[in-house]
Amino acid sequence: MSHYKHFTTKEREKILFFLAQEKTISFIAKELQRDKSSVSREIKRNTNTEGIYSPSYAQKQYEIRRRKCGRKPLLLNADIHKTVQFLFLQYQWSPEQISFRLKHEKNPIQISYA
Structure with a gap:
């Protein structure tokens, strides 16, 4: 069984870069060596109301969620x-x-x- 690893700030920036180039989720997942569903979930959870993915917003949300857990x-x-x-x-x-x-x-x- 594989161990889950959280997305890093660098990976989030790469996601933004690939999305700007209109790359597919499959392509992004392959480049990041992540599962497609993980990348898809990351994009869906951290896209604003205008449909724009933001790595800084994603990182802030991650930190908030981490503080709330436990x-x-x-x-x-x-x-x-x-x-x-x-x-x-x-x-x-x-x-x-x-x-x-x-x-x-x-x-x-x-x-x-x-």
Whole structure:
């Protein structure tokens, strides 16, 4: 099984160059030694509303997506954290019970116990 490799800024610039020369996706993929579907997806995801592919926009979007990926922080709200900790430790409530209690109180912040 091959290992996925993200597009580099240089590769994105080459894509723009080949698109300006009206080269096919197959040609671009062969030149970059990438799968056609990867090149096609890259172009589709990073083309603006006018239909223009932008390597700088693509790189910015990639960096934004990378920052957003991964596990989300748990219980950032200090009040909710204290409530959950209190109910769990003092009353020995299950996560399901705590989640239901917060929903029942119409708390703006919901938690998932899954």
